[in-house]
Amino acid sequence: xxxxxxxxxxxxxxxxxxxxxxxxxxxxxxxxxxxxxxxxxxxxxxxxxxxxxxxxxxxxxxxxxxxxxxxxxxxxxxxxxxxxxxxxxxxxxxxxxxxxxxxxxxxxxxxxxxxxxxxxxxxxxxxxxxxxxxxxxxxxxxxxxxxxxxxxxxxxxxxxxxxxxxxxxxxxxxxxxxxxxxxxxxxxxxxxxxxxxxxxxxxxxxxxxxxxxxxxxxxxxxxxxxxxxxxxxxxxxxxxxxxxxxxxxxxxxxxxxxxxxxxxxxxxxxxxxxxxxxxxxxxxxxxxxxxxxxxxxxxxxxxxxxxxxxxxxxxxxxxxxxxxxxxxxxxxxxxx
Amino acid sequence: xxxxxxxxxxxxxxxxxxxxxxxxxxxxxxxxxxxxxxxxxxxxxxxxxxxxxxxxxxxxxxxxxxxxxxxxxxxxxxxxxxxxxxxxxxxxxxxxxxxxxxxxxxxxxxxxxxxxxxxxxxxxxxxxxxxxxxxxxxxxxxxxxxxxxxxxxxxxxxxxxxxxxxxxxxxxxxxxxxxxxxxxxxxxxxxxxxxxxxxxxxxxxxxxxxxxxxxxxxxxxxxxxxxxxxxxxxxxxxxxxxxxxxxxxxxxxxxxxxxxxxxxxxxxxxxxxxxxxxxxxxxxxxxxxxxxxxxxxxxxxxxxxxxxxxxxxxxxxxxxxxxx
Numbered sequence: 001x002x003x004x005x006x007x008x009x010x011x012x013x014x015x016x017x018x019x020x021x022x023x024x025x026x027x028x029x030x031x032x033x034x035x036x037x038x039x040x041x042x043x044x045x046x047x048x049x050x051x052x053x054x055x056x057x058x059x060x061x062x063x064x065x066x067x068x069x070x071x072x073x074x075x076x077x078x079x080x081x082x083x084x085x086x087x088x089x090x091x092x093x094x095x096x097x098x099x100x101x102x103x104x105x106x107x108x109x110x111x112x113x114x115x116x117x118x119x120x121x122x123x124x125x126x127x128x129x130x131x132x133x134x135x136x137x138x139x140x141x142x143x144x145x146x147x148x149x150x151x152x153x154x155x156x157x158x159x160x161x162x163x164x165x166x167x168x169x170x171x172x173x174x175x176x177x178x179x180x181x182x183x184x185x186x187x188x189x190x191x192x193x194x195x196x197x198x199x200x201x202x203x204x205x206x207x208x209x210x211x212x213x214x215x216x217x218x219x220x221x222x223x224x225x226x227x228x229x230x231x232x233x234x235x236x237x238x239x240x241x242x243x244x245x246x247x248x249x250x251x252x253x254x255x256x257x258x259x260x261x262x263x264x265x266x267x268x269x270x271x272x273x274x275x276x277x278x279x280x281x282x283x284x285x286x287x288x289x290x291x292x293x294x295x296x297x298x299x300x301x302x303x304x305x306x307x308x309x310x311x312x313x314x315x316x317x318x319x320x321x322x323x324x325x326x327x328x329x330x331x332x333x334x335x336x
Numbered sequence: 337x338x339x340x341x342x343x344x345x346x347x348x349x350x351x352x353x354x355x356x357x358x359x360x361x362x363x364x365x366x367x368x369x370x371x372x373x374x375x376x377x378x379x380x381x382x383x384x385x386x387x388x389x390x391x392x393x394x395x396x397x398x399x400x401x402x403x404x405x406x407x408x409x410x411x412x413x414x415x416x417x418x419x420x421x422x423x424x425x426x427x428x429x430x431x432x433x434x435x436x437x438x439x440x441x442x443x444x445x446x447x448x449x450x451x452x453x454x455x456x457x458x459x460x461x462x463x464x465x466x467x468x469x470x471x472x473x474x475x476x477x478x479x480x481x482x483x484x485x486x487x488x489x490x491x492x493x494x495x496x497x498x499x500x501x502x503x504x505x506x507x508x509x510x511x512x513x514x515x516x517x518x519x520x521x522x523x524x525x526x527x528x529x530x531x532x533x534x535x536x537x538x539x540x541x542x543x544x545x546x547x548x549x550x551x552x553x554x555x556x557x558x559x560x561x562x563x564x565x566x567x568x569x570x571x572x573x574x575x576x577x578x579x580x581x582x583x584x585x586x587x588x589x590x591x592x593x594x595x596x597x598x599x600x601x602x603x604x605x606x607x608x609x610x611x612x613x614x615x616x617x618x619x620x621x622x623x624x625x626x627x628x629x630x631x632x633x634x635x636x637x638x639x640x641x642x643x644x645x646x647x648x649x650x651x652x653x654x655x656x657x658x659x660x
Binding site: 026027029043044062063064065066080101102103106120121139140141158159178179180182195198199220221 | 389401402417420421422423452453
């Protein structure tokens with residue numbers, strides 16, 4: 001794994017010469033690494049696998065891929081063809097679930113190979129062993145996320161988040177906050193839960209007591225958020241810089257100012273945090289990608305501005321590579 | 337290679353009370369050989385007779401935005417569906433949103449002004465309402481939804497004209513005009529109409545607001561004055577003062593936005609060579625300088641409101657006070 005320069009250089013360093021461009025043939029909906037292989041999920045249903053040599057294209061879905069999740073072993077995709085598909089690093093894929101005529105709006109990868117998905121107002125949980133279970137929600141499910149420990153599924157919908165314990169008899173817990181909640185994310189230690197909202201704001205709850213955290217001030221809707229390694233910061237898109245909310249204290253970000261890095265006259269469209277260090281990869285609406293070290297704001301250019309927004313961004317598990325994809329179907333892989 | 341689409345995708349909203357002929361119109365649009373492909377958002381599956389993999393079921397989930405605008409309701413399901421459809425852009429030429437017979441068109445229309453992505457990638461083309469020539473009169477009496485749909489429409493298909501006499505048809509048209517004197521009305525049977533009269537209307541396109549000419553049929557608005565829902569229109573050949581007009585209109589829609597369904601205006605401001613055009617849906621206003629007034633064009637400012645319980649005298653007084 002290459003270290004970043006020890007001190008910020010006078011001119012921004014550039015690694016653009018290491019960028020390997022790829023053509024996806026459809027909008028980049030998401031990207032994840034399985035080992036050394038980057039798997040790009042696209043708007044035309046294909047998964048594009050890139051490592052060394054020619055990229056491989058797998059027709060995983062018959063329509064658009066709408067949601068992407070996964071673990072170290074496989075990538076899960078949900079499509080507008082009503083299928084939940086698991087794809088391995090060797091390119092083999094299996095249909096895990098299917099609901100004909102519906103869109104799979106959200107997928108999530110759980111502990112020990114369990115997974116969840118949603119279509120309309122119903123969330124589905126598939127344990128490793130035993131029968132799948134379902135939970136009906138009061139409105140359409142927009143986001144799903146498994147807690148880092150135990151089998152607990154956060155389900156984002158209108159007016160809040162439902163916490164479902166599919167293996168327990170306990171009634172689901174409801175965390176209420178008015179508005180449309182879309183994405184949902186757990187703090188790596190399970191102490192906080194954060195949603196992206198239809199409004200340009202985040203909402204959060206401190207667990208287990210459910211105290212509210214309101215994080216607003218964005219000029220546009222937040223589409224991308226991730227905790228840094230260890231969970232000290234929550235990196236978010238939506239503004240003309242990466243907004244990093246501090247989560248090192250028990251109170252979370254309440255009453256504190258966020259840290260801001262990577263300011264430009266262009267909005268951040270995607271963020272991805274280094275798996276071990278406090279470094280964030282930041283994609284902008286003009287297609288530029290920077291690596292930014294949080295403690296001093298040092299920047300390295302990975303991809304020069306082009307035309308289309310970065311819509312997918314991910315680090316390899318060892319921090320040795322970054323993959324990025326754009327709305328107009330371009331992609332890139334940088335081995336650091 | 338994917339199409340690089342630079343133009344916004346037009347969206348047509350199809351409304352109409354139960355049984356008016358909405359689905360028949362939709363099936364016509366989808367089956368006629370016009371060479372265009374549409375993504376369709378429907379509420380009841382199975383009614384569409386056309387095989388189309390771009391038909392999406394919706395749940396009409398309306399929610400309030402937390403933006404201080406009390407009547408700012410949007411269709412959250414539509415935002416997500418359009419986000420999803422945009423992943424397949426290049427595969428279709430337009431989107432048609434069919435609402436249920438009981439739906440209020442406002443949240444659908446407001447969705448296109450409130451959500452940034454939806455607004456950036458798509459454009460609301462027109463609200464098309466299919467009305468049953470035989471039964472509309474009754475529905476206007478007993479169904480507030482039917483009245484909303486007429487008041488909100490840019491295009492109205494007065495359908496099933498074969499089931500009414502000529503004088504009954506005239507009568508129902510006058511009732512429509514009493515509520516909405518601006519929509520384009522087409523008489524149809526079995527929703528039979530050339531699709532270029534339904535699609536590509538540009539009704540919300542500020543560039544295409546050319547004139548506001550209320551079609552007050554001879555005495556029609558007097559005979560069938562609808563006490564609850566009506567339209568009012570004022571004009572002035574004297575230029576307006578923008579420093580008076582903008583505070584007035586913004587305060588007005590904040591206060592009365594619940595009652596004002598649609599508003600539209602072409603304005604001449606003092607010392608301003610350009611026409612200023614605006615339109616609104618409840619509390620949401622959208623306006624811009626359009627083009628210079630022509631040399632031989634009368635600089636007439638005209639403004640129109642369609643809504644419930646409109647206080648004509650107060651509106652007129654407010655408008656007149658904006659004259660420079």
